[in-house]
Amino acid sequence: MSKFLIDKYKSLEAYTPGEQPRDMKYVKLNTNESPYPASKKVVDSISAEQIEKLNLYPDPECRELKLKLAEYYGVEYENIFVSNGSDEILSFAFMAFCGEQTGAVFPNISYGFYKVYGDLYNVDYTQAALKSDFTIDVNDYLNVNKTVVIANPNAPTGLSISLDDIEKILVSNPDNVVLIDEAYIDFGGLTCLPLLKKYDNLLIVRTYSKSRSMAGARLGFAISSKAVIDDLNRIKYSTNPYNINRLTLLAGAAAIDDSEYYNNCCKTVAETREYAKRRLSELGFEYLDSDANFIFARNDKISGEDYYLKLKENGVLVRHFSDQKITDYVRITVGTRAQMDVLFEKTEKILSEV
Numbered sequence: 001m002s003k004f005l006i007d008k009y010k011s012l013e014a015y016t017p018g019e020q021p022r023d024m025k026y027v028k029l030n031t032n033e034s035p036y037p038a039s040k041k042v043v044d045s046i047s048a049e050q051i052e053k054l055n056l057y058p059d060p061e062c063r064e065l066k067l068k069l070a071e072y073y074g075v076e077y078e079n080i081f082v083s084n085g086s087d088e089i090l091s092f093a094f095m096a097f098c099g100e101q102t103g104a105v106f107p108n109i110s111y112g113f114y115k116v117y118g119d120l121y122n123v124d125y126t127q128a129a130l131k132s133d134f135t136i137d138v139n140d141y142l143n144v145n146k147t148v149v150i151a152n153p154n155a156p157t158g159l160s161i162s163l164d165d166i167e168k169i170l171v172s173n174p175d176n177v178v179l180i181d182e183a184y185i186d187f188g189g190l191t192c193l194p195l196l197k198k199y200d201n202l203l204i205v206r207t208y209s210k211s212r213s214m215a216g217a218r219l220g221f222a223i224s225s226k227a228v229i230d231d232l233n234r235i236k237y238s239t240n241p242y243n244i245n246r247l248t249l250l251a252g253a254a255a256i257d258d259s260e261y262y263n264n265c266c267k268t269v270a271e272t273r274e275y276a277k278r279r280l281s282e283l284g285f286e287y288l289d290s291d292a293n294f295i296f297a298r299n300d301k302i303s304g305e306d307y308y309l310k311l312k313e314n315g316v317l318v319r320h321f322s323d324q325k326i327t328d329y330v331r332i333t334v335g336t337r338a339q340m341d342v343l344f345e346k347t348e349k350i351l352s353e354v
């Protein structure tokens with residue numbers, strides 16, 4: 001820490017991204033990326049001619065991309081906001097809709113960045129405890145008079161909340177934004193998009209990082225009422241008007257044209273996830289019934305940390321969280337069937353040695 005850092009940031013605990021070690025080639029099942037490459041149309045969209053245009057700023061309005069997204073999701077252009085990864089929308093939303101005046105509530109086991117943004121922006125937030133089966137207790141979010149932030153499916157559990165429960169939360173907090181982070185919705189679960197017409201306080205956050213194989217391009221988007229999107233734009237134009245680079249804008253639009261490819265990738269991931277659940281059961285694991293592209297699992301025979309470390313020694317990376325509440329578990333990203341078979345082969349070996 002330098003002597004220049006101002007006091008309010010001195011105790012800030014930053015988000016820790018999943019590790020990206022370079023010492024050897026790993027089977028990487030630790031950051032919920034897609035195991036499948038970007039589609040051919042996406043690759044072709046970034047031509048040499050387009051790369052040459054990098055001397056020019058990108059369109060700050062991101063018009064072409066937003067038009068495509070609006071058409072695909074059946075909403076108006078004014079209902080769409082795009083960002084440099086969905087983390088940026090979360091950041092803008094915490095900035096715009098939470099603070100000391102309007103607090104926030106989110107689950108005590110969820111995407112780690114919610115707490116980081118809460119701290120960064122001095123938000124008076126509450127972390128509502130999940131039930132013992134790791135599901136969300138809807139009562140914790142009714143009439144709270146705070147901004148509500150829920151990942152659906154939740155991470156790292158993979159469990160979904162019902163649309164009925166989301167609607168109850170929307171109805172009971174008409175003066176607050178209800179942010180539903182649908183980062184993993186394309187792998188299962190039900191989108192709350194149909195509720196958008198009825199509720200102007202619903203803010204849906206999506207990402208290209210998982211189901212559209214573009215984690216490296218950094219692209220996220222939000223769908224909400226025009227007024228909420230205007231607020232996000234107010235923050236964007238006050239921080240970084242050119243938040244999406246030219247190449248990502250092109251890739252993002254091309255990916256929408258190739259939705260069939262991505263839908264098939266998601267279907268395959270969901271099938272592999274169900275296969276992986278069966279294999280995990282056979283190996284004596286308990287797991288939560290994930291709708292996402294990862295599985296949260298534990299085994300009585302080995303601690304979460306030891307299993308993670310032994311897998312790493314064997315060339316397979318999964319994610320282990322130090323949080324005591326979930327320390328028995330590891331989060332395993334669903335890769336290709338071949339990658340999962342490596343995981344299971346190494347797991348059998350590890351379990352036979354403990």
Ligand code: PMP
Pocket residue numbers: 084085086087088111151155181183206207208209215219220
């Ligand atoms: N929300 C959730 C629930 C996530 O797990 C992630 C990925 N780490 C994100 C948002 C952010 O994804 P990105 O910034 O890559 O769009």
